[in-house]
């Protein structure tokens with residue numbers, strides 16, 4: 199099942215990126231989304247991952263994990279956000 203497959207991958211990869219960034223979501227879940235790979239509620243520090251990420255490569259999942267972790271400290275995709283992406287994943291572009 200896609201959902202359990204994705205959860206296994208997140209459990210494997212999220213701690214790595216939490217360690218690198220020192221950013222920690224209060225909780226996370228997976229759900230079906232149509233238009234985005236992930237979403238972050240900055241107020242409560244919770245991240246949702248799109249179940250359909252299970253069909254993508256681990257690299258793609260890692261990118262989304264990092265992207266949503268950075269949203270914990272920067273809500274919009276501004277220069278500050280991009281500088282964090284550059285810092286933690288220089289090849290992301």
Ligand SMILES: [Zn+2]
Nearest residue numbers: 265266269275
């Ligand atoms: Zn975003």
